[in-house]
Amino acid sequence: MASEQLLERLEEFFDADINEYLREHGGGAEVVDVEGSELVIRLLGECRGCLAMSNTVDGVILKKVHAVFPFIEKVSVTDDVSPEVYEMANSLFSSGHY
Secondary structure (H helix, E strand, O other), rough: OOOOHHHHHHHHHHHHHHHHHHHOOOOOEEEEEEEOOEEEEEEEEEEOOOHHHHHHHHHHHHHHHHHOOOOOEEEEEEOOOOHHHHHHHHHHHHHHHO
């Protein structure tokens, strides 16, 4: 598991650079964790499930991230939902208002 400081730096980089690019395509990405030299991200919006996802991850995101964080050698995508979405769904189903 990555340090809180590293995750914050990566999140700032994603907000300033990666997500600027992805927003043009109706999507985004968020940092989930760093495991050794592997960055784990979650794709959002139109990027989630996009046919060009692997090209975007390897051809754009990895290159940009590696240029600033050279120890990152791989970017992988998790398909789990964010904690916020999970909590929202859980509260809807628990309340019976679905």
